[in-house]
Amino acid sequence: MQLSHGGESSPTGAPVARWSVEQVLALAPDAASRKAGTRLGAAGPWSGTGSDASGAVWGLCKGSGSTPYRTVVDTTGPAYACSCPSRKFPCKHALGLLLLRASDEGAFRPAEPADWAEEWLTGRRARATRESSPAAGNDSARSPADPVAARRRAERRAERVTGGAQELEQRLADLLRGGLAATDRSGYGLWEETAARMVDAQAPGLAARVRELGAISGSGPGWPVRLLEECGLLHLLDTAWLGRDRLPDPLAATVRTRVGLPQSAEGPPVRDQWLVLAQYDTPDGKIVARRIWLYGRGSGRTALLLSFGAAGRSPAQALPVGATIDAELTPYPGGGQLRAELGEQFGATTAAGPPPGIAAAAAPAVYGNALRDDPWLDAWPVTLRDVIPVPSKDGWQLADAHTEAHANARAETQGGTRTGSALPIAPAALSRPGLWKLVALSGGGPVTVFGEIGHRGFEPFAAWDPGEEEEGAGTTGGSVVQLV
Numbered sequence: 001m002q003l004s005h006g007g008e009s010s011p012t013g014a015p016v017a018r019w020s021v022e023q024v025l026a027l028a029p030d031a032a033s034r035k036a037g038t039r040l041g042a043a044g045p046w047s048g049t050g051s052d053a054s055g056a057v058w059g060l061c062k063g064s065g066s067t068p069y070r071t072v073v074d075t076t077g078p079a080y081a082c083s084c085p086s087r088k089f090p091c092k093h094a095l096g097l098l099l100l101r102a103s104d105e106g107a108f109r110p111a112e113p114a115d116w117a118e119e120w121l122t123g124r125r126a127r128a129t130r131e132s133s134p135a136a137g138n139d140s141a142r143s144p145a146d147p148v149a150a151r152r153r154a155e156r157r158a159e160r161v162t163g164g165a166q167e168l169e170q171r172l173a174d175l176l177r178g179g180l181a182a183t184d185r186s187g188y189g190l191w192e193e194t195a196a197r198m199v200d201a202q203a204p205g206l207a208a209r210v211r212e213l214g215a216i217s218g219s220g221p222g223w224p225v226r227l228l229e230e231c232g233l234l235h236l237l238d239t240a241w242l243g244r245d246r247l248p249d250p251l252a253a254t255v256r257t258r259v260g261l262p263q264s265a266e267g268p269p270v271r272d273q274w275l276v277l278a279q280y281d282t283p284d285g286k287i288v289a290r291r292i293w294l295y296g297r298g299s300g301r302t303a304l305l306l307s308f309g310a311a312g313r314s315p316a317q318a319l320p321v322g323a324t325i326d327a328e329l330t331p332y333p334g335g336g337q338l339r340a341e342l343g344e345q346f347g348a349t350t351a352a353g354p355p356p357g358i359a360a361a362a363a364p365a366v367y368g369n370a371l372r373d374d375p376w377l378d379a380w381p382v383t384l385r386d387v388i389p390v391p392s393k394d395g396w397q398l399a400d401a402h403t404e405a406h407a408n409a410r411a412e413t414q415g416g417t418r419t420g421s422a423l424p425i426a427p428a429a430l431s432r433p434g435l436w437k438l439v440a441l442s443g444g445g446p447v448t449v450f451g452e453i454g455h456r457g458f459e460p461f462a463a464w465d466p467g468e469e470e471e472g473a474g475t476t477g478g479s480v481v482q483l484v
Contacts, residue, residue, distance in 0.1 A: 005170050005218070008455055010198045011024070017324070018265050019075070019098060019101075019102055019320045020322075021041075021099060021102045021103060022096040022322040022323055022481075022482060023102075023323070024095060024324060025038075025095075025099075026279060026318075026320070026321055026482055027078070027090060027095065027098075027320070028090075028095055028204075029088045029089060029090070029314030030088070030314065031365075033088050033090075033091070033092050033095060034095070034121050036092035036095075036096075037092045037093075037095025037096045037099060038092075038095075038096075039092075039096070039337075039390075040061060040093060040095070040096025040097075040099070040100075040140060041095075041096050041099030041100050041102075042100065042114075043100060043102060043104060043107050043282045044468040045061050045062045045096070046059045046061055046062075046096075046097070046107070046112070047059070047062070047068065048060040048114060049097070049100070049107055049114070050108055050109055050110070050111040050114070051101070051108040051110060051111075052107075052110065052111065052112065052113055053110070054074075054121075054421075055074060055075040055076040056072065056073070056075070056113055056117065056121055057072070057073050057075065057097060057098070057108060058070075058071065058072040058073070058097075058113055058114055058117035058389045059071055059097050059100075061093045061096065061097070063084070063112035063293055067191060068209075069083050069084045070082065070083040070116050071091075071093040071094055071096075071097050072113070072116075072117040072120055072126060072433045073090075073094055073119065074097060074121060075098075075349065076104070076343070076345060076347065076349065077089075077124075078173045078201055078318065078319070078320070079124060080094040081120045081124075082094055088314065089316050089317070090318075092139075092412075094317065096405060101395070104402065116338045125439055127194060128451075130449075136389055140209075141207075141295070143184075147357055148309050155407065157198075157261070158261075160200075160202050160203075161202060161203045161241065161259055162260070163201055163202025163244050163262075164197065164198050164200070164202075164203045164206060164243065165201075165203070165206065165238045165241050165259070166242070167197060167201070167204060167240055168194065168197075168198065168234070169235070169239075169242075170241065171194055171239050172231055172234065172235055172238075176231070180200065180227055180228060181224065182223045183217055183227065183423065190214075190325050191211060191213055192211070192213030193212065194210045195207040195208075195210040195211045195214075195351050195395075196379070197302070198210055198408055201259075202259050204260035205237075205257070205258050205259040205260030206237070206238075206259055206260065207235075208260075209230070209233075209234050209237070210234070212230065213227065213230055213231065213234070216230060218448070232377070232439075233376055234250070234379055236375060236376075237255065237259065237376060238260055241255055241259055243478045244256070249383065250333070250334060250373065251288055251373070253333040253334040253337070254333075254334040254337060254373070254374050257332075257334050257337065257440075258374075258376050262483030263332050263333060263334070263339065264332075265330040265331070265332050265341035266330070266331075266332070266333055267330060267331050268330075269328035269329065269330045269344075270296065270299055270301065270328065270329050270330075270331070270340075271302070271326075271327070271328045271346075272296035272297060272298045272299050272325050272327075272329070273296070273297040273298060273325075273326055273352075273466050274294040274295065274296055274297075274323075274325050274326075274327055275294065275297060275319050275323075275324045275352050275355055276292065276293075276294060276319045276322060276323050276324070276379075276462070277293040277294060277295055277321070277355070277383075277450045277462055278291075278292070278293045278450060278451075278462045278482070278484065279291070279292045279293075279319060279320060279321055279482075279484040280461065281314070281315070281320065283331050286313060287309070288308065288309040288314060289306065289307075289308055289315070290306070290307045290308070290309070290314070290315035290317060290318070291304060291305070291306055292304070292305040292307075292317065292318075292319055293381055294329070294460070295341075295355040297324065297352075297355075297381075302338055302379075302381050303329050303331070303338055303339070303340040304338045304340065305317060305319075305340065305342055306339055306341075306343075316479050317371055318341070318422070320349060320482035321351075321462060321480060321482050322351075322352070322462075322479075323349035323350065323351070323352065324349060324350050324351070324352035324435065325345055326345065326347050327342060327343065327344065327345040327346065327347040328342075328344050328345075329341065329342060329343060331365045332366035334374070336407075337374070338381070341423045344434060348360070353464070354383070354386070354448045354450075354464035355383050355450070356357055356383065357382075357383035357384050357386075357448050357449075357450075358383070358384065358386070358460075359385065359387075359400050360384050360386060360387050360388070360398050360400045360421075360423040361400055361421050361423075363384060363423055363453045363458065364423075366380060366381070366382050366453070367379070367380045367453045367454065368483075373380075378454050378455075379452035379453060379454030379459065380452060380453055381451070381456070382450075382451070382452070382458075383448065383449070383450045383451050383456075384398060384423070384448065384449045384451075385446075385448050386400065386401040386446040386447075386448070387400060387401060387423075387446060387447065387448075387449055388400060388401050388444065388445065388446055388447070389425070389435075389438050389439050390422070390444055392422070392424065394424070395424065395425060395426045395427065395430050395437075396424075396430065396435060397423055397424045397425060398422060398423045398425065398449065398458060398460075399420040399422040399423075400421075400422070401402065401445075401446035405484050418424045423444055423453070423457070423458045424458065425457055425459070425460065426454070426456045426457035426458060427456060427457070428456070428459060429457075429458075429459045429460060429483075432484065434460065434482070434483030434484055435460075435483070436461055436482055437463075439480075440461050441463055441465055441466075441481050442466070443466075444464075445466045446466060447463050447464065447465065447466055448464040449461065449462070449464075449476060449481075450462045450463070460483045461480065461482070461483055461484050462480050462482055462483055462484075463480070463481050463483060464479060464480050464481075465481070
């Protein structure tokens with residue numbers, strides 16, 4: 001997927017990124033919107049299209065009625081507005097407008113925004129200015145409501161969580177006393193009842209982990225071992241909560257997050273050129289969680305933006321993968337926590353190459369170091385440099401291109417003896433189309449891949465083509481393929 005720009009300039013003087021077709025489709029809230037937006041990605045239904053130097057594009061889309069829909073997109077956000085009645089975000093008209101721009105830039109003449117587009121853009125930017133610089137007279141409205149009452153509420157909730165953790169410890173002890181094999185006969189009802197008790201104790205993090213235990217007995221051969229491992233981690237979280245006063249502050253904050261207590265972003269904002277590494281959605285019942293991974297060019301930090309959508313609506317936050325945004329991020333507390341909150345953005349998105357990476361052989365040590373700060377981590381983000389996807393006896397793996405691991409991996413598939421090391425691709429990624437995109441992109445040659453490494457292996461999320469050099473090597477390209 002090629003991120004390019006058409007010579008436009010942003011208010012800061014940087015080029016405004018023109019998104020590719022794949023980047024636009026990645027913003028779609030669901031498959032139906034993606035399909036409908038694709039049909040509107042041609043010039044036929046559009047009139048009055050235009051763009052300006054600030055990164056705004058607009059147009060009129062002919063619909064079933066006599067009045068065309070007015071659609072405008074601020075690509076520096078991105079943010080969208082449309083006169084259609086759709087509740088999806090972005091709607092099919094916004095997707096179609098961006099797809100048209102990605103495939104036919106000549107359809108957009110540089111101009112001042114139409115009156116209706118200018119009204120929305122002006123209002124949006126005025127609100128952003130007010131939020132970043134609140135008036136002195138509004139300080140009282142922004143101050144917290146009775147801090148004493150808030151502290152008492154927090155203490156009461158902590159007491160309920162403590163009661164839930166103590167009850168959960170007793171249930172785990174009863175489980176081990178009766179033997180793990182008995183859980184296969186008791187069914188899922190036992191776990192659901194326990195999870196409901198944790199919800200009553202206002203510990204949603206504990207409840208989620210208990211529900212995961214209920215699915216392990218049906219996960220295939222070896223499930224008692226996996227159940228014991230997860231019970232051990234749950235016991236560790238319980239005892240950490242009960243002894244949180246004796247923990248270092250960063251680890252105590254991590255424990256509070258893991259049991260499900262709300263945390264707020266705090267600390268000084270970090271302004272940087274943030275490269276959008278990946279974006280993907282994870283359904284959880286009626287809730288959809290969206291994860292956006294960012295890499296700071298100047299700070300070298302990796303950050304996670306987490307947003308949620310409910311009642312069939314996708315999360316509102318969306319960023320084009322492969323672009324770089326000049327923005328401030330405010331981190332959340334906790335040892336090893338990468339989550340941050342997106343703050344003020346400066347200027348438009350621009351094209352960028354891949355981040356620096358490490359060898360596949362070094363990735364397990366990175367995950368191991370992260371576990372010292374957060375023992376409950378399932379995975380940790382990492383960028384692998386110069387790796388080659390090769391088949392193995394049990395699936396696929398990523399081998400370092402400059403070691404004997406690549407040759408040994410090939411030998412293993414041919415019945416030989418493997419003496420080197422390679423990183424296995426996680427089972428969850430083996431059934432995704434992204435695996436074959438990665439194989440096709442590589443073509444047997446080295447690529448740069450971003451993903452998460454955990455105890456189940458490596459899950460690839462994005463890859464850069466072999467012609468792209470890493471940050472600092474003098475490239476300005478941004479050819480990236482999304483794998484999720």
